[in-house]
Structures are given as structure tokens and as C-alpha cells.
Amino acid sequence: MTDNSYARPGAQVHLGVFFQGVNHTTIWSDPSSGSQIDFETFRRVALTAERGLFDAFFLGEGLRLREQEGKILDLDIVGRPDAITQLAALAGITRHIGLVATQNTTYNEPADLARRLSGLDLLSGGRAGWNAVTTDNAWTGENFRRGGFLDHADRYERAGQFLDTARAIWDAWADGAVATRTDAPSWATPDGVREVSRRTSQFDVTITPTLPRSGQGHPVIFQAGDSPAGRDFAAAHTDVIFSRHGTHFDAALAFAEDIRARVRRAGRPEDDVKILPGTQIVLAENASEVEEKVRWVLEGQYTGQTALSLVGQVWGRDLSDRDPDGPLPEFDPVPAPISVTRGAARDGKDPLAIAREWRALAEAQNLSLRQVAIATTQRSGFAGTPGQVADELTRWVRSGATDGFNISPYLVPTGLDEIVDLLVPELQERGSYRTEYEGSTLREHLGLRPALSRREVESRQAVG
Amino acid sequence: MSLVLGIELDGEGAHPEAWRRAAHTPDRLLTGRTVADRVAAAENAGFTFASFDDSLLPPGAGGGPVGRIDAVNRAAFVAATTSTIGLVPVVGTTYAEPFHTSSQLATLDYASRGRGGWIAARDTDPRVASALGRAEVTAPADLAQEERDAITVVRDLWDSWEDDAVIRDYATGRFLDRDRVHYLDFQGETYSVKGPAIVPRPPQGQLVVFGRAGDTDPSLVDVVLVSGPTVEDTVEAAVRAKAGGAVLVFAELDVALGASTPAQPSGRVSFAGGATGLVDLLRTLDAHVDGVRLHPAVVDEDLPVLARFVVPALLRAGIAHRPVPGSTLRGTLGLDRPVTRFQAERLEHSSR
Ligand SMILES: Cc1cc2nc3c(=O)[nH]c(=O)nc-3n(C[C@H](O)[C@H](O)[C@H](O)COP(=O)(O)O)c2cc1C
Numbered sequence A: 001m002t003d004n005s006y007a008r009p010g011a012q013v014h015l016g017v018f019f020q021g022v023n024h025t026t027i028w029s030d031p032s033s034g035s036q037i038d039f040e041t042f043r044r045v046a047l048t049a050e051r052g053l054f055d056a057f058f059l060g061e062g063l064r065l066r067e068q069e070g071k072i073l074d075l076d077i078v079g080r081p082d083a084i085t086q087l088a089a090l091a092g093i094t095r096h097i098g099l100v101a102t103q104n105t106t107y108n109e110p111a112d113l114a115r116r117l118s119g120l121d122l123l124s125g126g127r128a129g130w131n132a133v134t135t136d137n138a139w140t141g142e143n144f145r146r147g148g149f150l151d152h153a154d155r156y157e158r159a160g161q162f163l164d165t166a167r168a169i170w171d172a173w174a175d176g177a178v179a180t181r182t183d184a185p186s187w188a189t190p191d192g193v194r195e196v197s198r199r200t201s202q203f204d205v206t207i208t209p210t211l212p213r214s215g216q217g218h219p220v221i222f223q224a225g226d227s228p229a230g231r232d233f234a235a236a237h238t239d240v241i242f243s244r245h246g247t248h249f250d251a252a253l254a255f256a257e258d259i260r261a262r263v264r265r266a267g268r269p270e271d272d273v274k275i276l277p278g279t280q281i282v283l284a285e286n287a288s289e290v291e292e293k294v295r296w297v298l299e300g301q302y303t304g305q306t307a308l309s310l311v312g313q314v315w316g317r318d319l320s321d322r323d324p325d326g327p328l329p330e331f332d333p334v335p336a337p338i339s340v341t342r343g344a345a346r347d348g349k350d351p352l353a354i355a356r357e358w359r360a361l362a363e364a365q366n367l368s369l370r371q372v373a374i375a376t377t378q379r380s381g382f383a384g385t386p387g388q389v390a391d392e393l394t395r396w397v398r399s400g401a402t403d404g405f406n407i408s409p410y411l412v413p414t415g416l417d418e419i420v421d422l423l424v425p426e427l428q429e430r431g432s433y434r435t436e437y438e439g440s441t442l443r444e445h446l447g448l449r450p451a452l453s454r455r456e457v458e459s460r461q462a463v464g
Numbered sequence B: 001m002s003l004v005l006g007i008e009l010d011g012e013g014a015h016p017e018a019w020r021r022a023a024h025t026p027d028r029l030l031t032g033r034t035v036a037d038r039v040a041a042a043e044n045a046g047f048t049f050a051s052f053d054d055s056l057l058p059p060g061a062g063g064g065p066v067g068r069i070d071a072v073n074r075a076a077f078v079a080a081t082t083s084t085i086g087l088v089p090v091v092g093t094t095y096a097e098p099f100h101t102s103s104q105l106a107t108l109d110y111a112s113r114g115r116g117g118w119i120a121a122r123d124t125d126p127r128v129a130s131a132l133g134r135a136e137v138t139a140p141a142d143l144a145q146e147e148r149d150a151i152t153v154v155r156d157l158w159d160s161w162e163d164d165a166v167i168r169d170y171a172t173g174r175f176l177d178r179d180r181v182h183y184l185d186f187q188g189e190t191y192s193v194k195g196p197a198i199v200p201r202p203p204q205g206q207l208v209v210f211g212r213a214g215d216t217d218p219s220l221v222d223v224v225l226v227s228g229p230t231v232e233d234t235v236e237a238a239v240r241a242k243a244g245g246a247v248l249v250f251a252e253l254d255v256a257l258g259a260s261t262p263a264q265p266s267g268r269v270s271f272a273g274g275a276t277g278l279v280d281l282l283r284t285l286d287a288h289v290d291g292v293r294l295h296p297a298v299v300d301e302d303l304p305v306l307a308r309f310v311v312p313a314l315l316r317a318g319i320a321h322r323p324v325p326g327s328t329l330r331g332t333l334g335l336d337r338p339v340t341r342f343q344a345e346r347l348e349h350s351s352r
Helices: A039-051 A083-091 A110-123 A138-143 A152-170 A228-237 A249-265 A287-301 A304-315 A351-365 A369-377 A386-398 A415-429 A452-463 B032-045 B071-077 B098-111 B127-132 B140-159 B231-243 B275-286 B299-316 B341-351
Strands: A014-019 A056-059 A098-104 A128-133 A196-199 A204-207 A220-223 A281-283 A382-384 A404-407 B004-008 B049-052 B086-092 B117-121 B166-169 B174-176 B208-212 B223-226 B248-256 B269-272 B291-296
Touching (some): A014 A039, A039 A056, A110 B032, A110 B127, A152 A196, A152 A452, A281 A386, A287 A382, A351 A369, A382 A386, B004 B248, B032 B049, B032 B071, B032 B299, B049 B117, B071 B086, B086 B098, B140 B208, B231 B248, B231 B275, B269 B275, B275 B299, B291 B299
Parallel strands (some): A014 A056, A098 A128, A128 A220, B004 B291, B117 B208
Antiparallel strands (some): B166 B174
16 A cells, blocks of 8 residues: 555644543653543643644543443543533633534433533634534443434444434524614524424424524534444544544555545545544654663553453453463353443453464464563554654554644643643654634634535535 | 521623623623633622532523523633632433532542532423433423432432552552442432542532522432522521521522612522622621522623622621631531441441
């Protein structure tokens, strides 16, 4: 595969910061690691990102604490704010940066979620984004009235209908519906606000929406999901994909080409959907220190207990009394996923197959259990001097593998500082990063075309 | 006695024509600037809390404003730009998901460092059900049941993390003490909630919960809001609420200082006149209630008068007190920070 199949010489690197909330990637044992929940932590990260001229600050979402073996997982950072509420608070103290809330389409209703998102969009002056996720955690439903959960196919069906309904709600107010003079005949023109009525397999909604369109039309739509159904959903409905292909160039390029093909098939220009993979960046000022810094980061992320827990998720049993620096278990995993394993490492695959793969890897490279856990589950992203990493990020974007990156700092709240202080200037020197915010909305930061539904309306008008 | 001063800041004011007398053009109502300026003015004036009305439905008709940003978002937007004023949004109890409500309000409490409150309000209009695709709840007993369940679940979720659940124990590699994080296993009439919360226990432990007299069981809330068409009715309602076990009772009051056009009948005492008259009325009420929530007829006309004349007079007279920076809303209202339900159970257990 060549680097130049989709060369874009002047392309700019877009950066976001992904404040994950729940993960083992944040090194909580470091003395500089702050509270995962105090507002000060979020303020600091958001203001640093804004100082670094980032497009967006992202919050993830999880609606039930993770469990393993029927017990709450106690090894990782856990406990996080409600995303939209927290971003509204950050909107009050930031001026430029986009604010993206991960919100699932399964345990929300369009009338409510669309309204809360456009409230954030209006308060922030057009800086809101919505990372629409579908939630693959079966047990989350137990916290909600609907109970239960939807299977994979139905989740994207619901997500598609959800987005259509949300867009109808966002577009219900005609532009200029609200009076601009206090002596106008009425506050809003009588036919300026339409009722929205939808009856689909998932929804039965009748509502008169209460909010006008924002400076960017409506919130920018992000998607995070990787299955074919997820990719088609993104190609048909969304503006940005928050992908997991942010480590290997070839895989990222292949993913991007797959997405571009799907976007074309959906009848949109192929660059209509931007791709921002999640990634981790480890910087060292001298090339000779890079390897050591990477090792330090990985060892902080993969404590012995965390490694045992990740392997335990595959093996389907508690391994916490084993030696993380010893070998993988000699016995086989519990074959059926009967023990309610609710972690990430297994990822829906057959545990016996994963165990075979991991054993082969351990044997070939003489790896301990902990080293296998690191080798198989870490998505390390980029490591190097600021100059080296700036070259790499620029190459990725200019060869069409991505449009930018969504960085998860491994230290919170201080981890973004060195990215902004050291990496951003290197990118700017290469001409691949903005030197000031040119626009005021998130849609403008990302270089997106106008909101999809509005374009559809306009093209329909042009045809009709 | 000390009178807690609250102000309702929804829309342009309680009067349907208030938008015509706003200090900005109508299309500026739904902006962060308008929200922030007004809350800042209320904080500077010395109000103890600002409240934000809400519903999924358009707020007005008859040519008035039909737009409204949701109340939690507005409260959160000013949380980090203010330092003393309590921020109290309305969130419905009939259809909203209590799990979401609990997380949103706990987050508001973190962002405001313990200045969050909640007006738990029933959604009596069945059009809310149509918007959400839910079955209508209209019978008073059913509305009451939903409200009881919602408040119970939200409060229990705030209690589901003990205060010291995050341990960061380097030796064992444990971030959390899982024995200090609790499932609720709530089983209500119409739904169940597993828990625990995803947001750790909020700074106040429990946000200050407000309910309306006649609707809400006083044992579920911290503040009961009473109203009546006359001062006598209001005082009577306050006496009844106290007798019913209300911890704090606040009176609802319509005020029209600038416009001196009384608002439409709202079921609340309606004051129209000058600052001195209002100060006298509040002195009278001070003998019977713990606080008031003022509903200005026209926010942009009444808030400046309240700030320049009414609140300073009450502060000078020692009837009202400016909240102290760094205090929580609970602290300002003289309420304790409760121990969690679960910790209380354990303490009881170990003392037996
Ligand atoms: C990079 C990335 C980030 C994600 N973040 C979240 C999240 O914060 N909350 C969540 O519930 N799901 C999250 N998801 C999960 C997806 O929404 C989706 O449920 C999951 O990937 C399964 O869908 P798929 O089979 O199409 O990949 C994320 C997925 C990816 C790839």
C-alpha cells in the first residue's frame, strides 16, 4: 500500500482531547494524578486544550460501573460526571473549543436528548458535538425504565431513527423565527415553529420543539463504533468518526478507504465524514529517552493486578492470586461466556480462540502474562520526540489515513500540557496546524460542510 | 430570624408580555450571555439561590416566548462563573429517567462546588408523554407514585458511593473500595433501578431538594414551597407544611417593581409597587417562613430594583444574609451534610 493513494499536501491536523473517564490508561498511581471527578480537573484539561487550539474536548459515557466476576471492577479510574451537564459548565469558562458529549441512543429519548444537546449548542455559541454511541453493554439497561437492551442490529436501527428524529427536532424552527424587536407582533412567527411527529419501529414522538437552530445549525454528529453496521451508520448519518484505528498506519489507511467508499455509496462527497482516531502520545525531549518513557507509561497503566484482570476477562475467572510476571494460565478459559464478564479485553470473541492466540504469542516472544496483556490490549499510538511525532501526525493526515487525532492523556489533568507546549509548536512549524482559531463554531474548526439535514432540504428544493 | 432569598430566573419573567420590556431583543433570550448576566446580577445582589423553571413543552403561548433551554444546562453553564449563589433547576419527576436526573444534578453540584439544588416537579401535561413516546400518567395517585419513586431513586443514587470510596491504594493496586459502593436494587411500581451511580457522591452529599406543598411528601425533601393567593393563605399553607414535617418552608411571591403591572393571577401572592412596600411584606413573611422565592414579572426591570433597593435593605436590617463564598447551599440553609444511607446502616450494624 502506498502512502499517496489519497495525498492531501496542505491538509491540517485536527486535534481533540478525549477525557475517557473510566479506563486503565490513566496512571492514577502517579503523584501528579488529580481527582477524576473534581471540576478543577476538567477545567484544567479543557483550558489546556483550548490554549493548544484543539478542535474539541470530548467526554465519554458509561451508565453502569464495570464489573468482573459479578463484582465492581476496583482497579481502574472510575466515576465520572454526566457529559452534557459537565460540558455546559465548561462552556461557561471556555470561548472557542468544541464540546463533545458521548451519549448513547439506547437509553435516551430523542425529544429529551436533542433538546439537551441543542441547549449546550446555544449556550456555547455553536460549539457542541454529540458522539452517538450505541452501547454494547447488556447490563446497562438495568438502570433504566426500559430495562434490558437491544441486540446489535436493532441498536443501529434505533440509532438511525434516533438521529433522523433529532434532526427533525433541530430543524423544526425556521431561521429567523424569533423576533428581533420587542415591538414585533409576537415573540416567534406563528408558522416559524413546526410540530414534529414521528412514528417508527422504535419511536412514537409528537413534540413542538423549544429551541432554534444554533450558529452551526445543530450539534456536530460524531460516531464511535467499528462493525460494518456501525461504519454504514456513520457514512449515512454523521460528520466525524471517532475511530479506534490510531496506531498502525496501514490499518488506519485501510479503514479510511473503507469509510470513504461507504460515504460515496451513501451519496455524499467522500471527504464529508472526518476521521479522528483515538490515540495516545508519549513524548520525550531526546530520542534516547523515548523507549524508557514508553516503558514507564505502560508499567503505570498495566499494574500486575490490571494485567491479571484483563487476562481474567478472557479466562472467565478470577486470576488475581496468580503471578502477573509468570506465564499465562496453563488451563483453558471457561468456554461459554456464562460468567458475566463485563470488561473490554474479550470484545465479544471466542475466549478459547483468544487464549490460543495469546499462548502462541507468549511462546514466540517469551512473554509473561503481564507482557501479553500489554502486547495484546494496548493501543499505544505515537511515541517519539515532539519533532518525530509531529512528522508522523502530519504524514498520517496528509496521506489520507486520518483527519486528525483524539488524544487521551495518560496523566490527568497534567498530561496534555506537554502535548500543547511541545508538540503543537512543532506541528505549527510544519504548517500542519492552525496558529489561531479561524472560526467560532465546532463545525468551522473541523472544516465541515453545513449540517447534513439542511443540505438535504436545500438539494430537495433545488430538484423540486 | 433570617429570611433566605431566592429568585426565579426563567425566561423574561413571570408576566407573559415581559419579553417586550426585556433589555435585549427577543432572539437574545436563548443565549449563554443572557443566562450568565442575570445569574451574576442575582449573585452580586446577594440572593441565596436562583431557580430555573423547565418542561419539555414550549413555555408560553399567546405570542410570548416559546423557547427554553433546559434548566440543568442553564444552571451548569453558570456554575463555574459564580461562587456563592445556589443553582436550582426544575427537573420533572414523572417521565425523566431518575438515573440521568441523579447524574445531571450530581454533576451540577461538582461544577458549582456544592451549590446545586433540585425542584422536583410533576409533569402534569400529557403532551410530555407524547414527546417521549410514553404512556400518559394523569391520575393524581400515579403522579404521586412516580414522584415518590423518582426522588427516592435520585437520592439513593447520591448515597450509593460512600464519601471515602476512592482509596487509590498503591499497595494492592485498587483505585476503589468496592465495599463502599452500593447497588440500590430499587424495585418500584413501574420500574426498577440497579445502581450504583456513575457519579461519585456529590460535594453536598445530597443536593438541596425542593418540592411543592400539597404535592410532595415533606419527608422526601429539604424545602417545601408554599403559595396562596393572599399573604394569609400563604402563611396558613406554611403552618400546615411545618405541621406536616417540612424542614424548611419557602413562600412563593410574584413581584412587579418596575412595571407596576401585576402579573396574571398565578395562585401566588402578587406584590406590585415600590421597593419599600416589598421590604415591608418580606418583613411580615419573615415571621412565618424560612425563605421566599421571588418571581419577577419582568426580570430586566425587577432584578435591578431588587438588587439596588430591596436586597440591600433586607441585608442592612439583618433580615437576610449574603451567602458566604465557599459555603455549600446546604450550609447556607443551615442543613447538615448527611451521612450516606449505607454508611448509616453500617454504623447501626456495628453498634449493635
Ligand atoms: C473509539 C471508541 C470510543 C467509544 N466510546 C464509547 C463511550 O464512551 N461510551 C459507550 O457507551 N460506548 C463507546 N464506544 C462503543 C460504541 O458506541 C459501540 O457500542 C461499540 O463499538 C459496538 O459497536 P460496533 O460493533 O459497531 O463497534 C466507543 C467505541 C469506539 C470505537
